[in-house]
Amino acid sequence: MLVNSSTRYGAVARLFHWSIALLVFVDIVLGLVGKFTPRTGETADFLQLLYSTHKTIGVLVLGLAVLRVLWAISQPRPVPLHPERRVETFAAETAHWMLYAAIFVMPLSGWVMHSAEVGFAPIWWPFGQNLPFVPKSEGVAETAATVHWIAGIVLVATVAAHIGGALKHAIIDRDETLARMVRGTAAGTPAKGGLAHGVAAFAALVIWAVSIGGAVVVFAPAHTEETGAQPEVVQSEGWIVQDGSVSITVVQIGAPVDGVFANWQAAIEYDPESGAGQVTAVIETTSLALGSVTDQAKGPEFFDVETFSQATYQGEIARIDGVRHNAVGALTLVGQTVPVSFDFDLGVTDGVAVMSGATTLDRRDFGMGAAYSDESSVGFGVDVSIALTATAPE
Ligand code: HEM
Ligand code: HEM
The missing domain is CATH 2.40.128.110 (Lipid/polyisoprenoid-binding, YceI-like)
Structure with a gap:
């Protein structure tokens, strides 16, 4: 079945889930390898290839994320398997909202950073490199880089908890949670109802707001001071x-x-x-x-x-x-x-x-x-x- 029901994830939802999960994993690994590769003349070509791959995969994730959300809102969401375990269900729901947000926050912060800098590792596609309204500015690039980094930490922590939860269901609870996402197995009792999505969504929103706000307000200026980088030279008009x-x-x-x-x-x-x-x-x-x-x-x-x-x-x-x-x-x-x-x-x-x-x-x-x-x-x-x-x- 392509579509969801209240007890199962359809093939489309599962395809979105696993393709995005795979691309996100690859991008986390590429991002970290890039971060810990020393910048020398010998590694310059390698880094250029690595970051072009990273950015291209990242914008692909963004495109898939848009399609995924459009699809998800047209679909019923399968009910939680154990709605009576309120804390656990709430945690799982919050993690899902966190992850939905992450597949927008990560590519967008990356792309803002890319647009604010010049001349390094293009995205491999024909649609232009720069986002409108993002000036060429070291200050903007620095702030976006900090958001990207902090958001990456939030993402990795959430994915770890998410995978941990999935494994707990498979190994300890021995229930159908993972099978629902892997094979599309139907499970759960719709009549029992679930926890209000709204509260979990709000919790996720607060966590993201604190993380991004912290990155912009606290970490980015501190970092700018450290490196002496100046928020300057805005390429406003001209070529x-x-x-x-x-x-x-x-x-x-x-x-x-x-x-x-x-x-x-x-x-x-x-x-x-x-x-x-x-x-x-x-x-x-x-x-x-x-x-x-x-x-x-x-x-x-x-x-x-x-x-x-x-x-x-x-x-x-x-x-x-x-x-x-x-x-x-x-x-x-x-x-x-x-x-x-x-x-x-x-x-x-x-x-x-x-x-x-x-x-x-x-x-x-x-x-x-x-x-x-x-x-x-x-x-x-x-x-x-x-x-x-x-x-x-x-
Ligand atoms: C090995 C890695 C992963 C495993 C084993 C896994 C497993 C699962 C399972 C079992 C569910 C269904 C939960 C339920 O029915 O309550 C789920 C849902 C979800 N997963 Fe993952 N996941 C993985 C990676 C990821 C990644 C990397 C992301 C995003 C960055 C992600 C985002 C989501 C979202 C947003 C949902 C909720 C879908 C919905 O209900 O609309 N997952 N995952
Ligand atoms: C799913 C999407 C993405 C994920 C999970 C992701 C993850 C990461 C991670 C973990 C790092 C290493 C930590 C860091 O240096 O901040 C990184 C670095 C980087 N990412 Fe991404 N990224 C994504 C999308 C993008 C996109 C779309 C772009 C640009 C168009 C981009 C540009 C960069 C750049 C330039 C760096 C190096 C940052 C620096 O040197 O300060 N990323 N990314």
């Missing part, structure tokens, strides 16, 4: 960066080492007619991964990310010829502002701008690596490559 990369290559003991900045934002004004515009880019130096020398590069000798967590570039864009453009401006890095100009290619097709460019900086201009006064261990030149795609302002 909207969809994807891109900011990478550097340094020469260490004669061999090139490639690295990337995972987090950066750019506010771009550009008129395709005249080829003129302005750019302001903020790069989180804390997000640098530079192979095995990431820690040294972030240390006080070089990027000194403890003191200077951001680098800023501001420049004027002008067209040279065709797609060839030039940016004339200044880069502020480790507290030093130095004029930096570079050429790049920028083409606009159907409202999508594709930009790529490269330049070479001299670390000595910024007083970086003063203790390495020759090039034997660290070269003076640092190659910087930038590539991005952006969509036209509304």
Whole structure:
């Protein structure tokens, strides 16, 4: 039977339950593996693949969650098997509401975080990466990340209790609770009635409100203070960066080492007619991964990310010829502002701008690596490559 009755879960409800359960498990595992994988040049590709998979599965869960809820409200809910055990029934019902909410809270908080940052691990789908009304902002990303993390803890605790309950019914009570969800077995006595869903739903709502509220009000600001991240640079108007990369290559003991900045934002004004515009880019130096020398590069000798967590570039864009453009401006890095100009290619097709460019900086201009006064261990030149795609302002 496809549909539910008051004593059984139909095939559709069970398919939703188990497919979402599986995808949620996979996403928890991927999220945790990602969290505990060190950020180095060697793991950058792996992490990109991992997070793209994680995000794509997450938005799939969100889509299934919407369909599941639409289906569930059109269906009777099977009655509890032991309504006389009021506490147990209430706990189980509350857990169900918690889990229904979780399959929205987790993907949405993840997606807000993804929309607020730029240029890392896209969702694999053609429908755009960013949610409307979410500005590109480190502060927003940080808050959403905290909500995602706290909500993840709530989810894992609830799933553990939920599985524990299911196993208790199967092993200790030896009743049909698990069989109802696995095989669609009919069980329960509708006449006995159940506990009011409303109270359990309200309890779940309160737990979620406290968790998310706590994440937004208490944990996120504390975290922001710790890391010195500033809630700033809102990309309000102008071109909207969809994807891109900011990478550097340094020469260490004669061999090139490639690295990337995972987090950066750019506010771009550009008129395709005249080829003129302005750019302001903020790069989180804390997000640098530079192979095995990431820690040294972030240390006080070089990027000194403890003191200077951001680098800023501001420049004027002008067209040279065709797609060839030039940016004339200044880069502020480790507290030093130095004029930096570079050429790049920028083409606009159907409202999508594709930009790529490269330049070479001299670390000595910024007083970086003063203790390495020759090039034997660290070269003076640092190659910087930038590539991005952006969509036209509304
Ligand atoms: C091995 C893992 C899991 C097992 C063994 C399991 C087992 C069950 C069982 C036996 C029920 C029916 C309870 C009843 O009839 O009173 C149920 C319902 C439910 N489960 Fe799971 N579950 C698992 C994972 C998950 C996960 C990961 C989620 C969501 C994130 C989830 C969400 C739900 C929800 C929302 C219901 C209530 C369905 C409804 O009545 O509309 N479950 N589960
Ligand atoms: C069922 C849905 C999802 C679950 C269960 C889930 C779970 C998790 C878990 C357990 C973590 C590791 C803990 C942490 O770092 O916060 C994580 C991290 C992350 N998730 Fe998700 N997630 C889901 C959906 C999404 C979606 C849809 C996106 C983006 C579109 C996303 C983006 C991220 C990102 C970027 C991180 C890394 C966070 C950081 O480095 O601070 N997640 N997720």
